[in-house]
Amino acid sequence: MFYRNVCKDCCGCKPLRLETERFRPSRSQKRTLKKNQDIRLDIQSPAFITGEKIDLYRRYLDSKHSGKGDKEIRDYETVLSNIHYGYAHTIEMDYYDGDQLIGVGIVDEAEDSLSSNYFYYDTDYLCRRPGVLSILKEILLARVMEKKYYYLGFYIEETAKMSYKKLFRPNQIYEKSGWKKFLME
Numbered sequence: 001m002f003y004r005n006v007c008k009d010c011c012g013c014k015p016l017r018l019e020t021e022r023f024r025p026s027r028s029q030k031r032t033l034k035k036n037q038d039i040r041l042d043i044q045s046p047a048f049i050t051g052e053k054i055d056l057y058r059r060y061l062d063s064k065h066s067g068k069g070d071k072e073i074r075d076y077e078t079v080l081s082n083i084h085y086g087y088a089h090t091i092e093m094d095y096y097d098g099d100q101l102i103g104v105g106i107v108d109e110a111e112d113s114l115s116s117n118y119f120y121y122d123t124d125y126l127c128r129r130p131g132v133l134s135i136l137k138e139i140l141l142a143r144v145m146e147k148k149y150y151y152l153g154f155y156i157e158e159t160a161k162m163s164y165k166k167l168f169r170p171n172q173i174y175e176k177s178g179w180k181k182f183l184m185e
Contacts, residue, residue, distance in 0.1 A: 015174040016155040016165050020142045026167065029136055032129045040096040041137055047084040047092035052101050054080060056122060063123040083118045093137060105134045113149035114142040135168060
């Protein structure tokens with residue numbers, strides 16, 4: 001799947017990326033890594049769907065998206081199939097607390113980059129900042145794979161669910177004239 005912002009008279013969605021070798025975690029991000037040292041990460045390629053992942057996705061939707069998780073199982077499988085199998089070069093990152101699956105990240109690989117596609121997780125772990133952890137681990141994977149860039153997806157300043165991405169620095173934002181350094185407060 002490819003996303004392209006096509007809203008007439010709107011330019012609020014801006015692609016955001018960073019150069020993996022230039023990225024330096026903030027103190028807060030370092031604390032998140034330290035707090036989650038006990039979390040195991042399994043990297044799968046190709047990605048695959050299990051009943052455990054379907055259940056995690058359903059619970060994630062119920063918690064984060066106001067009860068949108070009350071679909072039938074086959075609907076979850078269809079959506080997850082698009083997420084997990086939508087691109088030939090998908091990497092899946094599974095996060096475990098002991099034997100319990102607590103998060104699944106989907107990353108797309110390109111020649112010189114990794115691109116964050118989707119992350120769903122157990123919201124009982126919110127205090128451990130699973131979204132931040134997944135981004136940090138994805139950046140690390142991009143470095144290990146010697147990828148120049150890591151794409152965080154769209155940055156939308158007015159939306160808290162999308163504006164946090166600016167905290168991963170230094171970053172670049174795409175505007176009509178190309179990639180530009182994103183100046184922060």
